[in-house]
Amino acid sequence: MDTVAGHARAEEHQQHPIAIYLWIWALLFIFSTFSYLIDYFHLHGYLRWSLIITFMLLKAGFIVAVFMHMAWERLALKFAILVPPLCLLILIGLMAVEGDYTFLTRLAAFLR
Amino acid sequence: MAEHALTTSGESTSALPGLPGVVSDWSADKQAFPVPWGKAMMWIFLLSDTFIFTCFLTSYMNVRISTTVPWPNPSEVFSLDIGGAHIPLILIAIMTMVLITSSGTMAMAVNFGYRRHRANTTALMLITAAFGATFVGMQAFEWTKLIREGVRPWGNPLGATQFGSCFFMITGFHGLHVSAGVIYLTVVALRVWRGFYDRKGSYETVEITGLYWHFVDLVWVFIFAFFYLW
Numbered sequence: 001m002d003t004v005a006g007h008a009r010a011e012e013h014q015q016h017p018i019a020i021y022l023w024i025w026a027l028l029f030i031f032s033t034f035s036y037l038i039d040y041f042h043l044h045g046y047l048r049w050s051l052i053i054t055f056m057l058l059k060a061g062f063i064v065a066v067f068m069h070m071a072w073e074r075l076a077l078k079f080a081i082l083v084p085p086l087c088l089l090i091l092i093g094l095m096a097v098e099g100d101y102t103f104l105t106r107l108a109a110f111l112r
Numbered sequence: 113m114a115e116h117a118l119t120t121s122g123e124s125t126s127a128l129p130g131l132p133g134v135v136s137d138w139s140a141d142k143q144a145f146p147v148p149w150g151k152a153m154m155w156i157f158l159l160s161d162t163f164i165f166t167c168f169l170t171s172y173m174n175v176r177i178s179t180t181v182p183w184p185n186p187s188e189v190f191s192l193d194i195g196g197a198h199i200p201l202i203l204i205a206i207m208t209m210v211l212i213t214s215s216g217t218m219a220m221a222v223n224f225g226y227r228r229h230r231a232n233t234t235a236l237m238l239i240t241a242a243f244g245a246t247f248v249g250m251q252a253f254e255w256t257k258l259i260r261e262g263v264r265p266w267g268n269p270l271g272a273t274q275f276g277s278c279f280f281m282i283t284g285f286h287g288l289h290v291s292a293g294v295i296y297l298t299v300v301a302l303r304v305w306r307g308f309y310d311r312k313g314s315y316e317t318v319e320i321t322g323l324y325w326h327f328v329d330l331v332w333v334f335i336f337a338f339f340y341l342w
Binding site for chain 1: 147
């Protein structure tokens with residue numbers, strides 16, 4: 001009934017094959033397992049951080065691009081949503097510098 | 113004028129691809145985003161939520177860098193003893209898997225919605241809500257465990273004082289989003305079941321609900337990386 005009428009106008013613009021969702025779903029599981037194993041096997045230093053951030057960005061990218069359908073939106077919408085968060089990188093950079101500075105001042109004050 | 117002359121196929125200039133498309137979408141005297149207004153507004157809301165969560169995570173980063181007291185090791189704090197074995201961070205790993213599973217079922221629900229499979233859409237949305245409720249339940253367990261161990265927003269016996277305030281603030285705000293999402297999903301799922309969107313002629317609301325739910329999963333990706341794996 002509903003489905004019969006639906007097939008006639010099934011050409012909605014956000015209609016994609018189910019296979020692509022299953023692939024992304026599987027990838028998210030794999031990346032999460034890898035992230036967990038990084039902690040489980042006590043990796044440290046730059047290796048740990050490069051792997052954690054790589055898996056994090058891959059997961060975030062796949063969720064936004066495929067699950068949230070951003071890959072199929074017009075460039076104007078992509079820019080409007082994805083460019084403003086780049087300002088946050090400045091905030092993060094400033095606060096990292098600020099945190100280091102506070103840490104050093106605390107050390108200087110406590111160790112005097 | 114020149115752009116109108118360029119489109120010889122008779123299409124509207126709004127269909128231009130790439131950068132010329134951005135210019136024409138923004139400059140013409142018309143709607144900038146060719147998506148339903150609800151979807152555009154949900155994206156704008158999620159953008160503002162991105163700023164809120166980034167502020168939380170950035171302040172957490174700042175206090176963690178600046179403290180001179182050792183930070184509690186999340187790998188140990190969130191470990192569990194299962195069947196005599198001591199497994200580090202296992203609770204958080206399970207919570208992550210639960211949330212990713214729910215994101216997958218939500219993506220399928222949106223897909224079935226556009227195919228107008230009413231029963232499948234309803235079932236998948238309710239399954240998504242059930243996974244969400246499971247996640248919140250596990251978070252309640254985690255909070256209870258930490259509170260019993262003496263972790264408070266103003267101090268804890270494990271190390272740096274700021275651990276408690278960051279933990280309760282960040283996971284609490286995320287948990288609030290998941291709880292709200294469970295209610296949102298249930299309401300929309302029941303509307304799907306009653307045929308509301310068939311009468312309306314559009315299943316876009318299911319996709320908009322999906323945007324919110326995937327965002328909740330997205331935030332968890334960052335919390336998992338920065339709070340639990342750091």
